[in-house]
Amino acid sequence: xxxxxxxxxxxxxxxxxxxxxxxxxxxxxxxxxxxxxxxxxxxxxxxxxxxxxxxxxxxxxxxxxxxxxxxxxxxxxxxxxxxxxxxxxxxxxxxxxxxxxxxxxxxxxxxxxxxxxxxxxxxxxxxxxxxxxxxxxxxxxxxxxxxxxxxxxxxxxxxxxxxxxxxxxxxxxxxxxxxxxxxxxxx
Amino acid sequence: xxxxxxxxxxxxxxxxxxxxxxxxxxxxxxxxxxxxxxxxxxxxxxxxxxxxxxxxxxxxxxxxxxxxxxxxxxxxxxxxxxxxxxxxxxxxxxxxxxxxxxxxxxxxxxxxxxxxxxxxxxxxxxxxxxxxxxxxxxxxxxxxxxxxxxxxxxxxxxxxxxxxxxxxxxxxxxxxxxxxxxxxxxx
Numbered sequence: 484x485x486x487x488x489x490x491x492x493x494x495x496x497x498x499x500x501x502x503x504x505x506x507x508x509x510x511x512x513x514x515x516x517x518x519x520x521x522x523x524x525x526x527x528x529x530x531x532x533x534x535x536x537x538x539x540x541x542x543x544x545x546x547x548x549x550x551x552x553x554x555x556x557x558x559x560x561x562x563x564x565x566x567x568x569x570x571x572x573x574x575x576x577x578x579x580x581x582x583x584x585x586x587x588x589x590x591x592x593x594x595x596x597x598x599x600x601x602x603x604x605x606x607x608x609x610x611x612x613x614x615x616x617x618x619x620x621x622x623x624x625x626x627x628x629x630x631x632x633x634x635x636x637x638x639x640x641x642x643x644x645x646x647x648x649x650x651x652x653x654x655x656x657x658x659x660x661x662x663x664x665x666x667x668x669x670x
Numbered sequence: 671x672x673x674x675x676x677x678x679x680x681x682x683x684x685x686x687x688x689x690x691x692x693x694x695x696x697x698x699x700x701x702x703x704x705x706x707x708x709x710x711x712x713x714x715x716x717x718x719x720x721x722x723x724x725x726x727x728x729x730x731x732x733x734x735x736x737x738x739x740x741x742x743x744x745x746x747x748x749x750x751x752x753x754x755x756x757x758x759x760x761x762x763x764x765x766x767x768x769x770x771x772x773x774x775x776x777x778x779x780x781x782x783x784x785x786x787x788x789x790x791x792x793x794x795x796x797x798x799x800x801x802x803x804x805x806x807x808x809x810x811x812x813x814x815x816x817x818x819x820x821x822x823x824x825x826x827x828x829x830x831x832x833x834x835x836x837x838x839x840x841x842x843x844x845x846x847x848x849x850x851x852x853x854x855x856x857x
Contacts, residue, residue, distance in 0.1 A: 491737055500686050500694055502710040505788055507687055507694050512737050520811040523689040524738045525712055527788070550678055550699050551711045552786035561787075595834045598784040598791060599739035600750075601692055601714070606836075624707040642849060647782045649793075649836050656843035662829060 491515055504528065504563065527604035531573035532561030532650045534592070534658055535584050535611045542634050543582050543614075544651070548626035557630060557640070558648045559655075561606075570594075570607035578611055580620045582629050587613025592663035597649060608654050610663045634658065678702055691715065691750065714791035718760035719748030719837045721779070721845055722771050722798045729821050730769050730801075731838070735813035744817060744827070745835045746842075748793070757781075757794035765798055767807045769816050774800025779850040784836060795841050797850045821845065 495511040506526040513519045535543040544557045562577035564570060575589050592608040621627055638659050640646040646655070657663065682698040693713040700706045722730040731744045749764035751757060762776050779795040808814055825846050827833040833842070844850065 491735060493737075502696070503708070505694075505710050505712065507692075507712075509689070510737065514737075514811070514813050515735050516810075516813045518810045521690070522737055523692050525692065525694075525788075527785075530787070548678060548702050549786040550680075550697065550701075550709055551788060551790050552783055553790070556783070556786055558786075563787075593828075593839070594831065595836050595839050596739055596743070597836045598714075598789070599736040599743055599745075599835055600717070600748075601712075601738055602785070602789075603738050603740070604785060623703075623705045624701070626701050626703045638847075641780075644781065648786055649782050649784050649840065652780070652782050653836065653839055653843065656840065656847055660825075660843055660846060 494519060523601055525602040525604075527602055528566075529564045529570075529605045529607070530561055530650075531564060531570040531577065531607045531609065532559050532654065533574040533578050533586075533589065533609040533611045534559050534654045535578060535582060535586070535614055536634070536658070537614055537631070538612075540634055541631050542637050542655075543584060543629060543631045544637065544646075545581050546628040546630050556648050556651075557637075557646050558651045561650060571609060574607065574609040574611070579617065580622075581625070581627055583617045583619040584611070584614045585617055586611035587615075590663065592654060592657055595653060606650050608650065608657070610658065681706060710788055712789040712791075714789055715753075716751045716757075716792045716794070717748055717837075718751060718757040718764065718794045718796065719746050719841065720761040720765050720773075720776065720796040720798045721746050721841045722765060722769060722773070722801055723821070723845070724801055724818070725799075727821055728818050729824050729842075730771060730816060730818045731824065731833075732768050733815040733817050743835045743838075744824075744833050745838045748837060758796060761794070761796040761798070766804065767809075768812070768814055770804045770806040771798070771801045772804055773798035774802075777850060779841060779844055782840060793837050795837065795844070797845065 492513040497509045500507040560581040679700040684696045687694040747768040784791045
């Protein structure tokens with residue numbers, strides 16, 4: 484049970500930039516403490532990401548060029564939610580586009596906020612099992628190679644600081660902690 | 671060992687917005703696959719965050735109003751890196767400002783990228799132990815309440831989807847997985 488809390492009040496909102504993916508706003512907000520602050524907020528459409536967990540205990544990651552990160556990162560397959568698209572459908576679509584895999588089962592693992600200090604981005608994480616191989620379909624903007632390894636090796640790479648992408652770190656640690664088991668998903 | 675990879679090449683970079691915290695750029699980048707894409711990239715100064723782990727196995731979280739997230743979130747204490755500030759010093763400073771606690775030991779847990787698809791933000795995570803209580807020093811823009819609970823309860827809240835802030839999810843799952851132990855930190 485959460486106690487009721489005073490609301491914040493948006494005094495002004497200025498759209499600064501509308502891009503293909505992000506929108507940037509300056510907002511003047513009267514906070515619950517009565518102080519009015521100017522906030523810089525990046526609107527993001529949200530994303531879905533999925534751990535492809537094979538029957539033999541391996542996972543398929545993608546090794547992807549990320550200009551904002553200045554290089555190549557190991558990540559779980561992921562992509563932006565399209566307008567009106569359900570997160571689970573997005574996860575299954577990106578899984579196939581980026582790795583060629585199709586899954587007989589895709590189930591929720593966790594939904595989290597990447598960086599609530601300045602963005603409304605939400606990432607929906609899933610686990611995909613019952614995997615079969617097929618053709619990839621990379622977009623022109625995607626520079627991706629597929630890397631399959633034991634889950635234990637992927638987790639070891641998180642511990643060594645070699646895997647640093649937030650959604651990938653969360654998904655691998657959550658899987659190692661036993662989250663997302665089928666019996667937990669309910670009927 | 672990583673094989674050498676073709677570099678990307680920045681063809682153009684336009685500064686769209688320079689805020690108090692974020693800077694937004696449109697960049698035309700020739701990717702390693704030869705395709706030139708227009709990317710929207712948010713520069714962020716980076717942040718440090720810290721799990722205050724008490725001797726009795728409890729952790730201190732902050733319950734904070736986050737306008738970008740549309741409400742109140744449970745988070746570990748955190749804040750932006752100031753110019754030239756070492757991440758560890760930032761973590762210790764934010765710990766005291768937000769919770770009043772001071773630590774006899776602050777050690778690294780993990781460094782990760784929050785959302786490499788559109789931002790260069792890096793978060794440096796730490797564990798603080800040997801905690802003693804004192805006075806908080808909240809900024810005007812910070813609407814914060816302190817919440818102390820057993821680590822196991824905090825992790826259970828992650829599993830139930832009640833704690834959804836990315837840095838907090840990572841820190842709690844990493845701590846539960848035994849990362850950041852003093853013997854791992856080296857001499």
